[in-house]
Amino acid sequence: MSADLFDPTRPHTCKPSHAARELGLKPGDFDRAVQLGCIRTVPDEGGGGGRRVERAEIERVRAQDGFPESLLDRVRVVGTAEGAALMEIPAGRFTRLARLGLLVPAAFYLNRYRAVVWLYLAEELRQFAAEPENARLLKGRTPETLRGQLTAGVDLRARNWRGRHLGLLLRRAEDPWARAAAVAAFLTPVDVADIVRDPYERAQLNRFRPMPAGHGVPGSPVTHATEQITTAQDADEIGWLRSELARLAEEARSVSSVARPAARPLPPVIRTAPRPIPPMARTVTGPAEETSRFPKPAASSPGPDGFSPESTQRLPEPAAWAEEPWTRPTWSTARSCEPVVRPPEPMSASRPAAPTAPRGHGTAQPGPRRSPRGLRAWLRRRSPRRTGAARV
Template sequence: MPGHHTLTHEVTDTDTAVTERATGNRDAWITTGRAARELGLKRTEFDLAVHLGRVRTAPGDGGEGRRVARAEIERLRAGAGFPETLRRSVRAVGTTEGAALMEVPRTRFTRLARLGLLVPVRFYPNRYRAVVWLYLAEELRLFAADGKNTPLLTGRLPEGLRSQLDAGLDLRPRNWRTRHLGFLLREADGPWARAGAVASLLDPLHVSQAVTDPYDRSRLHRFREAPLFHGSPGSPAARLTEDLMTAQDPDEIAWLQSELTRLTHRAREHRPAPRPASRCPGPDHRRTPRAAGPARGTPRGLLARWRRGNR
């Protein structure tokens, strides 16, 4: 493996046992790329399966990324209808395909999504700098099959909903952030990571308002989720992605700040953020001045002169 060196030495029974245990441990875990291949999923499908909790992963050793237990692969492969069932559960569709699946016009589909009734699971900016939202086909089918939703699919929308749409309501970004936060919290390893997951959806000003201690903020920054990459840094696509990942509505910001304060307090109790060591004054190593002899004209000085004169 890169970065590892092979040492040549005499093989003993102890070495063999250690090697067998190490090999068994490596075989118990596989990379996410290999897991995707063994599950018959494209990489985008596998990543979505992880986001949705369909596939459980764990952090690798030494910051090597996430990995999948062999037992998890076997569990999924033993499921009924594998691999079609797993692949169908992570199928994501856009507006046109989603509307056709629900048998409604595209405009109706978009309105339902803006009202927050259909929750996107992914997004990406297209070449025209417009956001393309993707939805789980499985969730759309369930929504359309629910008889309680029939008036929303065929009838005229209630006046209250129409007025919200006319006022510009669009809950798609917020609903996606809520869903993404659920994924981040599932993947978080420890209290500081959970606090960092919440902080990743707030801009720095709102984080500083919720967490006033600079050392806590510095530790939080280590656990903030890296932004999604759509386009090169600083590009219009990257800025659009950053905007979509950052809470915008005042009530959403207030809720996230409250959660961040609570989770940071819990993380601090678990393990306080590192702080600079206080500098204690050490011993004074300066040279102590030699005591001066009796000054001329003092009683001791006169007595010494008198003795020298009478010798």
């Protein structure tokens, strides 16, 4: 719902959209009428930061002669072809006059081919064609000085639009920081930061910065083309805007200071007195002492079951290990390509068993040898020939 129903302190104002409907204007025509000064607006006291229109202003515009045709004629804009037909000149001559800065555009937009289309006020074109001193520019040969500028590539349409738009913004601005923000809107952020060093003042300028002329997705070609038009390009124009921004910023500082965050007191820093470095511990510099993991029992008397703790401390080494220490065998590093052939051993001969020394029981004693006769007798008993002959 409208804010008029909830705020009884503003019963005599309305929103711009509601005022445009009552005056029979489109949103673009209403904005142009406000910029040209045909309709006066007041600041929104509700804190929204916008503008509102008083009921008395709507009644004043309605009471004018020829309303609404007179108002529509004052805010009407035309393109190149329609403007040339209105001035009764060729379209090429109209474009040359606009490039030379003799015809100032009032608005622009980008068509579907991303080409800039300039719009001009129809009332200003009629006034230019009606002046007698401009008759030599509308008919006949173009003067030599103007033709030289066209040959050099002069195009003042964008610069003239920026000058007109800056004048409209300065007339509408009521706050000193708003006037400085209107000038800063046509400079790059680098130029603004070079003139206004304080970050809080730059934030104030961004707060009052007017809306850009064109809307588009950030980074799109439409937005890039719009930025090229709305930003100063010539060196003399940039220098003049920088000087104006410095002057208006100084005036704004003298009138009203920028709000800054309150400084927070820092807690006091407690500094302790330096202490001497303690000497290094003895465990670091001194030799490490051997400490047993388990404490040694005080007495070695056997327990009630006849178990003595000394018997579990360490086992005696085997005698074989002490007498014959094990040594690593040496292997020859040279490889022989000839195979090693060993003579076959007789089946009847039995290998004598190598004496083995059991661990922990002293040296090994040679045992009694088995007689080979017992093996032959056992083989003779298992032979099938012997059994067959005995049965026969």
